[in-house]
Amino acid sequence: MNAPAASADVRRSNLSLVLRYVDAHGPCARTEIAAATGLAHASVTAMVADLAERGLVEEAGAGAPGARGRPRRLLRVVHGRVWTVAVQVTHDMIKLRATDLSGATVHTDDRRHEAPFGDPEPAAREIALAVAGTVERAGSAQLGIMVIAVPGAVIDGKVGHAIGLGWRTTDLAALVNAHLPHVDCPVEVVNEANMAALAEYHALAAQGVAHPDTVVYATAHAGVGGCLIIGGRVHMGSHGMAGEIGHVPVSLDGPPCRCGAHGCLDTYVRLRALTRAAGIPEGTEESEAAARAELNRRLRAGDERARAALDTAGHALGAALLAVASVTDAGEAILGGHLVDWAPWLMPAIDARLAGRRTAIANVGFAVSTGVLGADATLRGVVHVGREHVLATPTLVPVSTPPGVGS
Ligand SMILES: [Zn+2]
DSSP states (O other), rough: OOOHHHHHHHHHHHHHHHHHHHHHOOOHHHHHHHHHHHHOOHHHHHHHHHHHHTEEEEEEEEEOOOTTTOOEEEEEEOOOEEEEEEEEESSSSSEEEEOOOEEEEEEEEEEOOOOOTTTTTTHHHHHHHHHHHHHHHHHOOOEEEEEEESSSSEEEEEEEEEETEEEEEHHHHHHHTTOOOTOOOOOEEEEHHHHHHHHHHHHHHHHHHOOOEEEEEEEEESSSEEEEEEEEEEEEETSTTTTGGGGGOTTTTTTTTOOOOOOHHHHHHSHHHHHHTTTOOOGGGGGOOOOOHHHHHHHHHHHHHHHHHHHHHHHHHHHHHHHHOOOOOOOOEEEEEEEHHHHHHHHHHHHHHHHHHHHTTTOOOEEEEESGGGHHHHHHHHHHHHHHHHHHHHHGGGGSOOOOTTO
């Protein structure tokens, strides 16, 4: 890295350090920031001036007098200055949630996208329309970043393959940007299961769950997705596709899978496989929610075919978790999505599959937790990532006030 680039990097990282501190501890004084961050007082003063010019921090009155007897001017984050836009693409919906820097929701927009299988353009157009509406609402607030979660593998920022949508090698960010020539805001495309996994991971930690180093996340909606979290971070793998547990083969001669292989976990746990095994009549994609409700009703009523379907799915899921644990030494699995509702009927079979590993190797535990966020998990994760991006890169927000204010 050349010297100017390195220096810009140091400046961005110091700006982020100061912004994060004020975000977590404000209102606070410059002396407090210097003591806590280890930055020189003059450097803190310069960083605060820069953040104030960007409209990210402001004066918040006077605190108790400092060592020299002068009242200390306090600082706080201007939460409304930046909105982050979180978008979730499902097989039929666009869900948008805009949040301010405090994480509070300031605008939502849910709409159907009517994109035919294999064609991302109608979905990109609906995302752009929702974002344009958000820009109108935002007024003087800056759009810091747009993060779009898709149900598919994301490779180098592009949707590599979204099986359920029929998208292959799709530059969704470019398709959306083409409709938004006047919106200057970075766009990041991410995998939805990774976002839900992160959100559930943090929500469970907040409830006191002590996660081990390596955690595997498995979720089911229309299909089965997953994620691998190592040391609190999503492990991306060589191509951004790590943790795709849905396509772990659990049977050598199992049913053909949409991915081209045979016997994948997805072929046993996806909703259609379960409803078919339970004897629930095939419906259209639109009736997915009705089919799931019927399956859940039969499970609660003790219907034998429904429970047998879930038992088979539990064995498949247990086998896949065992495979992942064997390769990665994961110490915990988090179940998300519909798997949470089905956990009472899946768990006996999962436990049966894991029993060998749990008893054969002394002191090697493998806990199975269920998610707590429900259908909200993905968007919560996307909001978290968007906010983190702004806190890490305050230079995303342009200078808005004349130099000198706040120095
Ligand atoms: Zn597969």
